[in-house]
Structure formats: structure tokens, C-alpha cells
Amino acid sequence: MKCPQCDQPDTRVIDSRPLTKEIGIRRRRECPACGYRFTTYEYIALSPVLVIKSNGTREEFNREKLMHSIQLSCTKRPVSLKIIQNIAWEIEQKIEQLGLSEVKSSFIGEEVIHRLRQIDKVAYIRFASVYHEFKDVTEFKEEIKVLEENA
Structure with missing residues (x-):
């Protein structure tokens, strides 16, 4: 090394x-x-998994890239690096258990959202706002309302 x-x-x-x-x-x-x-x-490295991005391009699954995107939404939140690593690991394991050689980026995004919703509501809203491409404050309010109703 x-x-x-x-x-x-x-x-x-x-x-x-x-x-x-x-x-x-x-x-x-x-x-x-x-x-x-x-x-x-x-x-x-078991078998390479390709991620199909929203524009149709494919790239190899990258755990570090996934962890980085989760870390961004958890900035200044009480979410430890260990928890972020576990989220990435769980998603990677789910993909492998399903035996997928290709996975849509939307599948990964929904898996992150599902886990962040249970861990930290603010990190969840941050990730969802980027992932779902919120256009204005109204979309934030609607998502927060749904979050509060399901609490």
C-alpha cells in the first residue's frame, strides 16, 4: 500500500x-x-453491480460515494459515522441478496430515504429534498406534513 x-x-x-x-x-x-x-x-468484492442512473448511464456501485451522499445530509446532525457506514452496508447487502447485477439509482435512493426517516428526520428531509428535487418551499412543507402525520 x-x-x-x-x-x-x-x-x-x-x-x-x-x-x-x-x-x-x-x-x-x-x-x-x-x-x-x-x-x-x-x-x-463479490460481483460488480452496475448502477443505472436517471439519465440511463451506468457506473459501478461505489460504497464511498453512497456514504458521502448520506454524510452530506447528516452534516451537523447527531448521526455517527458508524450509523452511516451501516446504512451503506445494509443497502449493499440488500442488493447482493436480491442477486442484482444492475440496480436503478432510484432503488438506492429510496433505500437511503427509508433508513434516514427512521434515524433522523432532518437528515431525511435534506436527503429527500435533493433526491426528489424539491422545487420550492411548498414541497418541503408537504414532506414535513407527511412526516408529522406518520410520526
Whole structure:
């Protein structure tokens, strides 16, 4: 593994632990050249899943991209990184359990919305506003009203 700080081609593993609920390993690494420490995550790549975007293009499923979009909606909210990781893991597992080689981005978006609704209402509204492309304040009000009625 190349050091992200100095590009030294060899780093050493100083700690490894399995990830809970996931098929993967967290490794703590150190660069012998500059002493920089960093963390890597390794996952088993089962079979590549393609995401069909709304414009019809396809791209490979990317857990990091999914986590980033969830993190944006959870900014300054009491939602831990662990919870965000679990949401991404659960969605990835659901796709694999269904045996899908291609999945629509709308399926992933609805899965995120379903989980955020249960975890944090503000993060849910933020994600839904981008995902559903709210045009004005009226759409926010309508979504909040539905959320309050179902509470």
C-alpha cells in the first residue's frame, strides 16, 4: 500500500481488526519513510453491480460515494459515522441478496430515504429534498406534513 503522504511504495500494517457486520478488515498502517499513519478498509468484492442512473448511464456501485451522499445530509446532525457506514452496508447487502447485477439509482435512493426517516428526520428531509428535487418551499412543507402525520 502506497503512503498517501510521501508516495513511499511500501507501508506496514500495525493493527488489523474485522469490521462488525461486514465482510471486511480495518487496517492501521504506518509509513517507514515519513512515519505517517493512516487507515485502510478492505472489502471482499463479490460481483460488480452496475448502477443505472436517471439519465440511463451506468457506473459501478461505489460504497464511498453512497456514504458521502448520506454524510452530506447528516452534516451537523447527531448521526455517527458508524450509523452511516451501516446504512451503506445494509443497502449493499440488500442488493447482493436480491442477486442484482444492475440496480436503478432510484432503488438506492429510496433505500437511503427509508433508513434516514427512521434515524433522523432532518437528515431525511435534506436527503429527500435533493433526491426528489424539491422545487420550492411548498414541497418541503408537504414532506414535513407527511412526516408529522406518520410520526
